[in-house]
Amino acid sequence: MRNKVFDxxxxxxxxxxxxxxxxxxAPIVDYKNxxxxxxxxxxxxxxxxxxxxxxxxxxxxxxxxxxKRARFLALLPYVSRx
Amino acid sequence: xxxENVFIISGQLSKKSADDYYDDLLKKIKDTGGKILKTEFWxxxxxxxxxxKNSKGYYYMINCECDSKVFKEFDTKVRQDINFxxxxxxxxxxxxxxxxxxxxxxxx
Numbered sequence: 001m002r003n004k005v006f007d008x009x010x011x012x013x014x015x016x017x018x019x020x021x022x023x024x025x026a027p028i029v030d031y032k033n034x035x036x037x038x039x040x041x042x043x044x045x046x047x048x049x050x051x052x053x054x055x056x057x058x059x060x061x062x063x064x065x066x067x068k069r070a071r072f073l074a075l076l077p078y079v080s081r082x
Numbered sequence: 083x084x085x086e087n088v089f090i091i092s093g094q095l096s097k098k099s100a101d102d103y104y105d106d107l108l109k110k111i112k113d114t115g116g117k118i119l120k121t122e123f124w125x126x127x128x129x130x131x132x133x134x135k136n137s138k139g140y141y142y143m144i145n146c147e148c149d150s151k152v153f154k155e156f157d158t159k160v161r162q163d164i165n166f167x168x169x170x171x172x173x174x175x176x177x178x179x180x181x182x183x184x185x186x187x188x189x190x
């Protein structure tokens with residue numbers, strides 16, 4: 001798995017290079033949009049790193065703030081043990 | 083200043099008594115000269131983790147234009163009242179007129 005992430009030639013095959021949350025048709029990052037936020041978390045409830053998801057730095061900051069807000073309101077778990 | 087507030091009230095209460103809590107909050111905002119621009123009810127939702135031994139809660143959202151002094155009162159209320167689970171407050175730049183995604187889920 002590691003090689004796929006860091007190897008330049010193979011990364012072009014497996015990952016979309018542009019940020020999925022930037023651009024015209026991109027979904028709005030908001031703490032109320034739980035289904036979107038879930039996609040950027042692990043099953044355990046951790047926030048996925050942007051190097052895996054290809055999210056831009058600006059949007060990653062918005063994402064992490066939104067996830068933390070949703071956690072406070074018990075819309076998302078801090079840790080899920082399922 | 084525009085604010086977005088979310089309140090969670092204990093799911094052990096009946097909906098009527100939860101609404102009473104909510105009306106009380108609206109009143110307090112109005113009494114201090116605030117304007118209520120938009121309200122939403124997100125329904126009785128499962129909490130992702132237990133808060134004050136509750137696993138369910140009624141979610142209410144209020145968008146308002148008011149003085150920030152009101153929120154101090156809400157903060158103390160959360161600490162003192164068992165049925166008042168969460169109070170969440172955000173500064174916003176504009177009020178989104180569409181219904182948020184959480185209300186739609188409830189209707190389906």
